[in-house]
């Protein structure tokens with residue numbers, strides 16, 4: 145790959161700024177000063193910029209605290225999309241949402257450019273539980289806990305047993321589901337006669353939403369964060 149792409153993938157500088165760095169003679173490849181942005185390198189090349197040795201990363205994993213009003217896609221004709229919220233420094237990675245949240249759902253959404261990771265995360269075989277906080281139009285009842293725990297039949301799938309936790313305010317609940325089917329939480333609540341008026345995803349597996357992230361903000365996930373999933 146070209147040296148300018150390599151350096152921007154490492155998050156050191158944008159492609160445009162890399163050209164300036166090369167011009168200034170501060171980029172070396174295996175100890176030799178690089179003269180052209182078109183020069184080819186691979187993952188094994190030792191690349192230094194301003195004396196700093198770069199660590200190559202092809203993939204990036206981002207946590208977004210998704211706001212309402214955004215579609216979980218990379219493009220939409222009508223609405224803003226979650227990738228509009230990606231900071232400049234990550235734009236060149238061309239990330240996409242891993243799974244989906246409805247336009248009116250907030251909370252934890254992972255964005256990545258790693259297709260294999262996305263496939264595993266969304267595979268029903270992996271049984272990765274997603275935890276949601278929901279506010280309802282009516283109080284949830286104790287009897288509903290068992291109904292959720294028994295699994296639910298829908299037209300196109302059978303929901304695995306889900307965990308329902310009723311908080312001190314019975315109109316506010318936590319729900320854990322194993323799948324991520326279209327409007328699943330809303331449909332499960334409707335099944336017991338309640339309408340979801342607010343929904344936020346708070347965890348995927350053991351990875352919880354960083355509550356210090358403001359709505360619409362993004363942070364990069366580390367390997368340790370990903371292991372928690």
Ligand code: URA
Nearest residue numbers: 246249327328329330
């Ligand atoms: N279930 C829903 O109903 N909506 C979401 O956005 C996620 C899960």
